[in-house]
Amino acid sequence: MPRRRTPALVVAALLTVGLAACSTEAAPAVWSPPAEPSPSATPTAAGIPPGQAPEEAFAVGVRQLRVNRDGDRPLPVTLWYPARGEAGGAAERSAPVAGGRFPVVVFSHGLNARPTDYATLLTRWAAAGFVVAAPTFPNTSRGAAQVNPLDVLNQPADVSYVLTEVLALDQRAGDPLRGRLATDRVAATGHSAGGVTTIGLFTLGRDERLDAGVVLAGTALGVGSTFAGTAAPQLFVHGELDEVVDYSSGKDAYDRVPWPKAMLSLPQGDHGRALLTDRASLRVVSDTTVDFLRWSLYGDQAAKRRLPANATRGGLATLDNRL
Numbered sequence: 001m002p003r004r005r006t007p008a009l010v011v012a013a014l015l016t017v018g019l020a021a022c023s024t025e026a027a028p029a030v031w032s033p034p035a036e037p038s039p040s041a042t043p044t045a046a047g048i049p050p051g052q053a054p055e056e057a058f059a060v061g062v063r064q065l066r067v068n069r070d071g072d073r074p075l076p077v078t079l080w081y082p083a084r085g086e087a088g089g090a091a092e093r094s095a096p097v098a099g100g101r102f103p104v105v106v107f108s109h110g111l112n113a114r115p116t117d118y119a120t121l122l123t124r125w126a127a128a129g130f131v132v133a134a135p136t137f138p139n140t141s142r143g144a145a146q147v148n149p150l151d152v153l154n155q156p157a158d159v160s161y162v163l164t165e166v167l168a169l170d171q172r173a174g175d176p177l178r179g180r181l182a183t184d185r186v187a188a189t190g191h192s193a194g195g196v197t198t199i200g201l202f203t204l205g206r207d208e209r210l211d212a213g214v215v216l217a218g219t220a221l222g223v224g225s226t227f228a229g230t231a232a233p234q235l236f237v238h239g240e241l242d243e244v245v246d247y248s249s250g251k252d253a254y255d256r257v258p259w260p261k262a263m264l265s266l267p268q269g270d271h272g273r274a275l276l277t278d279r280a281s282l283r284v285v286s287d288t289t290v291d292f293l294r295w296s297l298y299g300d301q302a303a304k305r306r307l308p309a310n311a312t313r314g315g316l317a318t319l320d321n322r323l
Helices: 007-015 113-129 150-169 193-200 247-255 274-278 277-298 303-317
Strands: 057-065 077-083 102-108 131-135 179-189 212-218 234-239 262-265 318-322
Touching: 057 113, 057 247, 077 113, 077 150, 102 113, 102 150, 102 193, 102 277, 113 131, 131 150, 150 179, 150 193, 179 193, 179 277, 193 212, 212 247, 212 277, 234 247, 234 274, 234 277, 247 262, 247 277, 262 277, 262 303, 274 277, 277 303, 303 318
Parallel strands: 102 131, 102 179, 179 212, 212 234, 234 262
Antiparallel strands: 057 077, 077 131, 262 318
């Protein structure tokens, strides 16, 4: 991606925190979509045909994938995926993959963070029927030899490369995910600096394979707000008391999205602690993002209809719904 001059604010604005909460429903061994969708249902803006997402949770497996872009940008990927077994426990390393084909969700972590900081939320997504691929970025992750916040501008290209490698597993002989990926149903998601990365995948670094996006406490600083390419529904989530990425900055990026979109706003939410570590708030964020992904990647119209109730449950958030 081309580099741009970025305000000094972005250096401070790309921080992150961990997450907490979980789902405990029982899981089916195999999932398959219904044979016939409702005749009144219509495809999503990205062209995903009407369908039905799994209604019960899966057990979750976790594994690592070694990826290196151009030989000098190591991007180890943590994969969470639907697994066979009883739902509700911790993710099991290298657990057998559940039967079915599952959409792919790429997740980008924030500055000085790692994918495992978000394990609770990402496990929740995997339990709902998604394969979640979360790379560790070489220059913005915790433990990096030299942290460089402006390297976030290179991360949309990193994510596109990771996506290519992950989708290739569907055809790789002997890989546990062979034949298990819905390679034509893909979303990009991310928090803070990862939210910047995610926006970049729909603006300057548009990846046309993406059907939807979820931006958590993100901003368009450095990657532009000219959304391009085929329509891809977007969900923004932002705390109105965010002390790192100002709420107005996230709202401005949201306002510039020309496609179907929604914004979940938490009046008492900050950059991450209240937004994502508080159990009640995380439940709202989790359920809302899961149903958005169910609709945008499975074409599940019932999930779309549930969004307003999930978002406003308990009076913790409001939803600007333009989906």
